[in-house]
Amino acid sequence: MVNRAFLIGRLGRDPELRHTTSGTPVASFSIATDERWVDSEGNRQTRTEWHRIVAWRRLAEICGQYLKKGKLVFIEGRIQTREWDDRDGNKRRTTEIEASDMQMLDPKGSAPGSVPEAPRPSPSNETVEEKPMGDVITDDDIPF
Secondary structure (H helix, E strand, C coil): CCCCCCEEEEECCCCCCCCEECCCEEEEEEEEEEEEEEEECCCCEEEEEEEEEEHHHHHHHHHHHCCCCEEEEEEEEEEEEEEEECCCCCCCEEEEEEEEEEEEEECCCCCCCCCCCCCCCCCCCCCCCCCCCCCCCCCCCCCC
């Protein structure tokens, strides 16, 4: 038997990073996937499905640090359904994806909907002064 979900979608909000009472990091967020088709009358249709995602431990910390609303991500994980009683004693149920892998799919440095800035030529006789960059994140800092 196999319980595996593979999703590519955009984050609906920034991840919420919390810690359990024992200190284990857990991140939760939602992503939207779209289904597109042409109906019998030739009209384009779109249906958006929202998926709840939960990540634990180091993956939760990475999601909390690097993911932002609108970013395109690939999520792999297992589908799980949880049940609980709310404050009023009503039975509640939710289905979510417990992430085991996450990959950011947006090109480096891009924001959703942004247009890359055209390079500006610099005059050849101008001296460029290097300035300290501070805490710049490089590819070597990302653990995957």
